[in-house]
Amino acid sequence: MKKVLVLGATSAIAQATCRLLAARGAALHLVGRNATQLEAVAKDLSVRGARVSTRVQELNELSSHEELVSHADTVLGGMDGVLLAHGLLGRQPESERSWDAAQEVLTTNFMGPASLLTHVANLLEERRAGMIVVISSVAGDRGRQSNYVYGSSKGGLNVFLQGLRNRLARSNVAVVTVKPGFVDTPMTAHLPKNALFASPEKVAKGILRAMDARRDEIYVPGFWRLIMFAVRSIPEGVFKRMKL
Amino acid sequence: MKSLESWGRYPRVKPGTQRVLPFSWRTERLPSVEEGESLLPYGKGRSYGDGCLNVGHALLPTTGLDRFIEFDPSTGLLTCEAGVSLEDILRLVVWQGWFLPVTPGTKFVTVGGAIANDVHGKNHHAAGTFGRYVRRFELLRSDGTRRECSPTENADWFAATIGGLGLTGLITWARIQLVRMHNPFILQETVPFGGLEEFFQLNRESERDFEYTVAWIDCLARGRKLGRGLYYRGNPAPPQWETLPLVRSHLTRGGGLAVPFNLPSFTLNRLTVSAFNFLYYHRQRGRPSTRLVHYDPFFYPLDSVHAWNRIYGRRGFLQFQCVVPLAEAGGGAMEEILARIARSGMASFLAVLKTFGSLESPGLLSFPRPGVTLALDFAFQGSRTLALFSDLERMTREAGGAVYPAKDACMTPESFAAAYPALPRFRDFVDPAFSSSFWRRVAGPSASLSSSVPSVA
Numbered sequence A: 001m002k003k004v005l006v007l008g009a010t011s012a013i014a015q016a017t018c019r020l021l022a023a024r025g026a027a028l029h030l031v032g033r034n035a036t037q038l039e040a041v042a043k044d045l046s047v048r049g050a051r052v053s054t055r056v057q058e059l060n061e062l063s064s065h066e067e068l069v070s071h072a073d074t075v076l077g078g079m080d081g082v083l084l085a086h087g088l089l090g091r092q093p094e095s096e097r098s099w100d101a102a103q104e105v106l107t108t109n110f111m112g113p114a115s116l117l118t119h120v121a122n123l124l125e126e127r128r129a130g131m132i133v134v135i136s137s138v139a140g141d142r143g144r145q146s147n148y149v150y151g152s153s154k155g156g157l158n159v160f161l162q163g164l165r166n167r168l169a170r171s172n173v174a175v176v177t178v179k180p181g182f183v184d185t186p187m188t189a190h191l192p193k194n195a196l197f198a199s200p201e202k203v204a205k206g207i208l209r210a211m212d213a214r215r216d217e218i219y220v221p222g223f224w225r226l227i228m229f230a231v232r233s234i235p236e237g238v239f240k241r242m243k244l
Numbered sequence B: 001m002k003s004l005e006s007w008g009r010y011p012r013v014k015p016g017t018q019r020v021l022p023f024s025w026r027t028e029r030l031p032s033v034e035e036g037e038s039l040l041p042y043g044k045g046r047s048y049g050d051g052c053l054n055v056g057h058a059l060l061p062t063t064g065l066d067r068f069i070e071f072d073p074s075t076g077l078l079t080c081e082a083g084v085s086l087e088d089i090l091r092l093v094v095w096q097g098w099f100l101p102v103t104p105g106t107k108f109v110t111v112g113g114a115i116a117n118d119v120h121g122k123n124h125h126a127a128g129t130f131g132r133y134v135r136r137f138e139l140l141r142s143d144g145t146r147r148e149c150s151p152t153e154n155a156d157w158f159a160a161t162i163g164g165l166g167l168t169g170l171i172t173w174a175r176i177q178l179v180r181m182h183n184p185f186i187l188q189e190t191v192p193f194g195g196l197e198e199f200f201q202l203n204r205e206s207e208r209d210f211e212y213t214v215a216w217i218d219c220l221a222r223g224r225k226l227g228r229g230l231y232y233r234g235n236p237a238p239p240q241w242e243t244l245p246l247v248r249s250h251l252t253r254g255g256g257l258a259v260p261f262n263l264p265s266f267t268l269n270r271l272t273v274s275a276f277n278f279l280y281y282h283r284q285r286g287r288p289s290t291r292l293v294h295y296d297p298f299f300y301p302l303d304s305v306h307a308w309n310r311i312y313g314r315r316g317f318l319q320f321q322c323v324v325p326l327a328e329a330g331g332g333a334m335e336e337i338l339a340r341i342a343r344s345g346m347a348s349f350l351a352v353l354k355t356f357g358s359l360e361s362p363g364l365l366s367f368p369r370p371g372v373t374l375a376l377d378f379a380f381q382g383s384r385t386l387a388l389f390s391d392l393e394r395m396t397r398e399a400g401g402a403v404y405p406a407k408d409a410c411m412t413p414e415s416f417a418a419a420y421p422a423l424p425r426f427r428d429f430v431d432p433a434f435s436s437s438f439w440r441r442v443a444g445p446s447a448s449l450s451s452s453v454p455s456v457a
Helices: A012-023 A035-047 A062-076 A092-097 A099-127 A148-171 A200-212 A223-233 B086-096 B111-116 B155-161 B196-209 B239-243 B270-282 B295-299 B308-312 B326-330 B333-344 B383-398 B413-419 B423-427 B437-442
Strands: A003-007 A027-032 A051-056 A081-084 A130-135 A173-180 A217-220 B039-042 B058-061 B068-072 B077-081 B134-140 B146-149 B170-177 B185-193 B212-217 B229-236 B289-294 B317-324 B351-356 B371-379
Touching (some): A003 A099, A012 A081, A027 A035, A027 A062, A035 A051, A035 B068, A092 A148, A099 A148, A130 A200, A148 A173, B039 B170, B086 B111, B134 B155, B185 B196, B185 B295, B196 B212, B196 B333, B196 B351, B289 B295, B326 B371, B371 B383, B383 B413
Parallel strands (some): A003 A027, A003 A081, A130 A173
Antiparallel strands (some): B068 B077, B134 B146, B134 B170, B185 B229, B212 B229, B212 B351, B351 B371
């Protein structure tokens, strides 16, 4: 990917991935909602070798998406890739008490990305080239009592991406689903850290490898594939009594 | 959760005794602290003792403050956030023909840490300290004020913050003047010497013609062999080497080696250490030699072994680094210090000896000053080690020298005050909401925010 639209560019994983793309001299159109943070990220990436443009945008405003995507395409001079990295972890107990809180999680992680990728897919499909890289989560692999609102938003996203991959395969557009486990980022700053946590840099390296190999779906770090296989293998009758 | 430690892992930190408040955006306000609680910026944790610890209080890790802001390859002026590491800088600038003006023995330190400890390197006699190349930085205080400091603007804050051990507030970004480097190689000569006297003679000759000088001494050799060692001196390789593949060579070599867990304490004992030192000395077979080395193994020999501090096991280790004035050193103070160390039989692999030049350090509390500096590690062995350190500290003080806060875990308030005469002036610049375990130990009762707060155990 040489001309990339980056959605949620101030997220820790997006920053780390963009640094690797910058070292390759990529053009990056950065979208985020906080202007000063976006400016800090843009300067950094430009020192590191990227050609950078920015746009301040609240991505939950779905009506802005069509124009956002076509504008990015113009600025980049024909985008050949998208890195979608914005997301909201939310708090499960709050999402249970308040539908507004749950809806914000679902909109940020599912509705918004689905809307954005619809416009992106139509553009790339017509061009018959490009790549869509989406940061999802292992949490989408199975619904659990401790975070099923977040999990279902990511699970829905995963299925959406499966379908999109299937549709775009004949148009030479790759769709890469990235499923990180715990990553040491501001999103998880409140959680106690343990050996399962990976750094954003490590996750970014995994993402770049997957992009270069045009992989369909990756777990980063790779051991999460085994963990989630085990979690998915537990019969529902047993699983529903567990506290995961 | 793994607690944030210092590099020597002494004093040991109990999990959960330091609140961690990450700080990732330079435009934000500092996080608020609880009543009686203080903050301390934490970079890569490469201070050896308790200078980067704040037990019973809060740490402000600057890991997320790792963005570049501006780099001009035509002037070598670099502006970056304070959590950017020297390694990050080298990766960005070496292939563009620039290098750090001053670098310590590890590249795994942040720019903020390099300023806060006013670090030095093998070119101190020619270039002075890191702080001399800092053109400007922003200081964020707990009251929300921001000051841009330079040698001419807010010059008093500039001088207090360089070498200020992170106590004057948070450095959010800094501007550094880099130096030209035409290729990433150093032409290095190694010359064996038989004792301190020979060292001083060799050193006088070498400092004229070599930009980088440092000596390794065998701290277990006693009697006639006291102070024997190897003298390393080098210069940037001349331009004929410029045709070598520059672009790839900034990459770190030998990144594969690591110490994955704490080694049992019997790994290091008098026998293994003296065997190592014997082999290391005799590898040279008494002959000087010259070779071309990449800057990475030249400046950062230990960086290729990740987490090498674990070879000292769970109890950790202490590093002793002092500087004593040349007249005193020549007059026997350094010899006495070395003899005391040799007698203890507790020294580790490498002791490093170097002279500091007369270029002035810009910080109120900067450690480098004209004289000879000695640095070496000791595995922590309880009261024996502490007794040795107390002796070494007293000998240093009597010689009119100073102990390096970045390495220290033992110094008394009296020694600190004696070696750092600007201390009373410095106190005025300490942020009321900032403190450290080191500061509460050496600066006396006025360093504590409140007497009810437990200090480091």
